[in-house]
Amino acid sequence: MKRYLILAASAAIFAALPLSAQEKPVFPAPGEIVAAAKAEEWVAIVPSDLLVMELAPDAKGNPRRVVIQLMPAPFSEGWVGNIRKLAAAKWWDGTSINRVQDNYVVQWGDATEKKALPEGLAVVPESGYTIAAEKWDNPGFQGARAASRSGPDEFDDGLIDEPYAKKAEHWEGWSFGSDFKNVWPTHCYGMVGVGRNLSPDTGTGAELYTVIGHAPRHLDRNIALVGRVIEGIEHLSSLPRGSGALGFYEKEEERVPILSVRLGNEAKELPAFEYLSTESASFAAYAEARANRRDPFFNVPAGGADICNIPVPVRRKPVK
Amino acid sequence: MKRYLILAASAAIFAALPLSAQEKPVFPAPGEIVAAAKAEEWVAIVPSDLLVMELAPDAKGNPRRVVIQLMPAPFSEGWVGNIRKLAAAKWWDGTSINRVQDNYVVQWGDATEKKALPEGLAVVPESGYTIAAEKWDNPGFQGARAASRSGPDEFDDGLIDEPYAKKAEHWEGWSFGSDFKNVWPTHCYGMVGVGRNLSPDTGTGAELYTVIGHAPRHLDRNIALVGRVIEGIEHLSSLPRGSGALGFYEKEEERVPILSVRLGNEAKELPAFEYLSTESASFAAYAEARANRRDPFFNVPAGGADICNIPVPVRRKPVK
Numbered sequence: 001m002k003r004y005l006i007l008a009a010s011a012a013i014f015a016a017l018p019l020s021a022q023e024k025p026v027f028p029a030p031g032e033i034v035a036a037a038k039a040e041e042w043v044a045i046v047p048s049d050l051l052v053m054e055l056a057p058d059a060k061g062n063p064r065r066v067v068i069q070l071m072p073a074p075f076s077e078g079w080v081g082n083i084r085k086l087a088a089a090k091w092w093d094g095t096s097i098n099r100v101q102d103n104y105v106v107q108w109g110d111a112t113e114k115k116a117l118p119e120g121l122a123v124v125p126e127s128g129y130t131i132a133a134e135k136w137d138n139p140g141f142q143g144a145r146a147a148s149r150s151g152p153d154e155f156d157d158g159l160i161d162e163p164y165a166k167k168a169e170h171w172e173g174w175s176f177g178s179d180f181k182n183v184w185p186t187h188c189y190g191m192v193g194v195g196r197n198l199s200p201d202t203g204t205g206a207e208l209y210t211v212i213g214h215a216p217r218h219l220d221r222n223i224a225l226v227g228r229v230i231e232g233i234e235h236l237s238s239l240p241r242g243s244g245a246l247g248f249y250e251k252e253e254e255r256v257p258i259l260s261v262r263l264g265n266e267a268k269e270l271p272a273f274e275y276l277s278t279e280s281a282s283f284a285a286y287a288e289a290r291a292n293r294r295d296p297f298f299n300v301p302a303g304g305a306d307i308c309n310i311p312v313p314v315r316r317k318p319v320k
Numbered sequence: 321m322k323r324y325l326i327l328a329a330s331a332a333i334f335a336a337l338p339l340s341a342q343e344k345p346v347f348p349a350p351g352e353i354v355a356a357a358k359a360e361e362w363v364a365i366v367p368s369d370l371l372v373m374e375l376a377p378d379a380k381g382n383p384r385r386v387v388i389q390l391m392p393a394p395f396s397e398g399w400v401g402n403i404r405k406l407a408a409a410k411w412w413d414g415t416s417i418n419r420v421q422d423n424y425v426v427q428w429g430d431a432t433e434k435k436a437l438p439e440g441l442a443v444v445p446e447s448g449y450t451i452a453a454e455k456w457d458n459p460g461f462q463g464a465r466a467a468s469r470s471g472p473d474e475f476d477d478g479l480i481d482e483p484y485a486k487k488a489e490h491w492e493g494w495s496f497g498s499d500f501k502n503v504w505p506t507h508c509y510g511m512v513g514v515g516r517n518l519s520p521d522t523g524t525g526a527e528l529y530t531v532i533g534h535a536p537r538h539l540d541r542n543i544a545l546v547g548r549v550i551e552g553i554e555h556l557s558s559l560p561r562g563s564g565a566l567g568f569y570e571k572e573e574e575r576v577p578i579l580s581v582r583l584g585n586e587a588k589e590l591p592a593f594e595y596l597s598t599e600s601a602s603f604a605a606y607a608e609a610r611a612n613r614r615d616p617f618f619n620v621p622a623g624g625a626d627i628c629n630i631p632v633p634v635r636r637k638p639v640k
Contacts, residue, residue, distance in 0.1 A: 100558075102553060102554045102557055102558075103509050103510070103553075103557070126619055129619075129620075162483075163482075163611075163623075163624035163625050163626050164622045164623070164624060164625070164626075189423050189533055189534045190423070198616055198617060199616070199618070199619050200619075213509055213533065213534070214508065214509045214533075214534050214535055214628050214629060215626075216629070217622065217625075217626070217629065218610070218613050218618075218622045218625065218629065220620075220622065221619065221622075222613070222617070222618050222619050222620055233422060233423075234422045234560075234561040237423070237557075237558075237561075238557075238558050238559060238560055238561055239558060240554075241554040241557075241558055290538065291483075291538075293538050293542070296518055296519070297518060297519065297542070298519070298538075298542050299446055299449075299519050299520075299541065299542050300449075300540075300541040300542055302483070302484045302537065302538045302540065302541075303483075303484070304484060305483050305484070305537075306483050306484075306537070308534050309534060309535070309536070309537065309538065
């Protein structure tokens with residue numbers, strides 16, 4: 001808790017911000033910082049790294065599309081590879097959303113648990129939940145960390161206090177925890193993970209869930225995270241909660257049919273998506289503003305934030 | 321991040337747990353610890369400290385009741401007093417739920433913004449967002465803190481790392497942040513707060529919201545928290561998201577009518593509720609288990625938790 005450092009860092013960031021006509025410091029809201037980011041600070045998401053899930057239309061006949069961005073290698077790549085094969089085999093077509101537990105997860109897959117899986121799926125060991133830190137601490141990341149948040153010691157970057165890891169940080173568009181030996185993705189709102197049975201079963205990737213409540217970070221390193229919902233999460237988070245144990249739907253008619261799941265490069269009418277580079281100056285200013293709100297609504301800047309309260313901005317690429 | 325202390329504390333707690341037939345340590349899940357708590361570890365919630373909101377029935381005709389527990393004095397007592405007056409005046413009857421923003425809040429009140437408020441509501445200053453620590457650090461609390469989590473220093477109790485305060489802790493059934501000068505309630509899932517306009521307006525209590533996503537802790541000390549939903553939050557969290565700015569419903573017919581809001585002592589057929597004493601041995605074991613999952617599903621205990629990932633257990637009092 002080195003709050004004085006946060007204030008010092010803040011002053012440096014604000015000095016670079018434009019001043020108003022009255023020469024008073026301008027304190028934009030995080031969303032305003034994102035909106036003002038330069039075009040070159042946004043990174044295109046390759047369509048083949050997207051998973052597009054079409055649910056049956058809602059009661060009013062409106063289509064329900066959920067777009068998921070898959071995690072980049074080397075994270076969870078065994079499961080992500082399986083998911084690509086399952087999508088190519090159209091395996092999820094005709095399956096359903098079977099579980100909605102309030103403040104926790106929405107889960108989908110084969111409710112019958114009898115549908116044959118495609119051949120060639122990898123069996124991924126528990127060691128795949130994390131990757132060795134040396135694979136992660138590449139020069140590019142180190143440079144971004146030094147530039148954006150030089151902390152007093154390796155355990156504290158002065159912005160994010162972290163109960164679930166020795167360090168948590170954003171990198172290349174995602175957030176990760178680390179104990180300096182290993183690195184792992186974090187269970188934040190909208191993250192997509194691989195359902196499994198008891199350890200050491202790690203799941204195939206056929207049974208998936210997304211977080212719809214407060215970040216269940218205790219699942220980090222205990223379940224594989226394979227992506228995040230970047231559009232349409234409201235089609236999942238606003239579903240009726242299941243009345244069975246763990247929020248499972250008890251009646252077949254409660255389940256929400258999944259019409260299809262395709263990789264983005266095989267989906268129809270998919271817009272282009274992009275995320276704000278977590279190594280950009282605008283992201284650093286955005287993260288600082290999330291941790292220290294000083295826009296007009298606020299009286300007291302918090303002085304810090306948890307990693308899941310600094311979500312990476314993702315948007316449809318603006319049409320010129 | 322003094323993880324070794326957490327492990328030391330854990331060993332002490334586990335030593336007190338029953339051993340299985342094989343004399344191996346038993347690692348119950350947090351829910352199992354709560355289920356095994358003694359009857360005397362539960363604290364009755366007085367009906368007059370409850371607010372009962374009846375929404376219009378859902379599309380299938382099912383009733384929708386939301387039960388809110390009001391914050392105890394001295395926290396937010398100016399606003400809580402106003403809320404008691406508004407309920408007594410039946411002010412919310414005929415108002416509606418007007419805003420549902422994904423991963424953020426559901427908000428209700430008078431959509432017309434023209435309904436006259438009852439006389440005698442207090443105008444509460446911003447100083448009411450916190451209370452002086454000396455009012456909070458009573459002997460009972462100090463004793464419970466010493467018994468359950470003796471930390472190495474005043475900034476770290478060894479269990480909860482806290483980005484938004486110098487310390488966060490449970491006390492008498494609620495969670496609070498503190499900078500040792502002042503104490504304030506925390507914006508966790510299900511907490512209920514007072515909508516307001518720009519500072520220094522602090523709102524009356526007529527416009528309320530509840531958190532339905534990842535804890536927006538940056539709102540701590542910036543908005544008054546007056547209670548928490550203890551039953552029926554799914555009637556709010558599963559509502560369709562609003563398509564307007566900030567998640568407001570754009571059409572009048574999208575709003576969900578509020579039939580009535582009454583204090584619990586004036587509500588019909590209200591069951592008895594109770595919470596697990598945060599000063600009890602079972603709560604300490606539960607909190608430790610939330611921070612260090614070792615039940616069979618888990619491979620890696622996190623070694624810590626954020627305060628909002630240790631929600632206070634609340635239940636209907638079991639009928640004998």
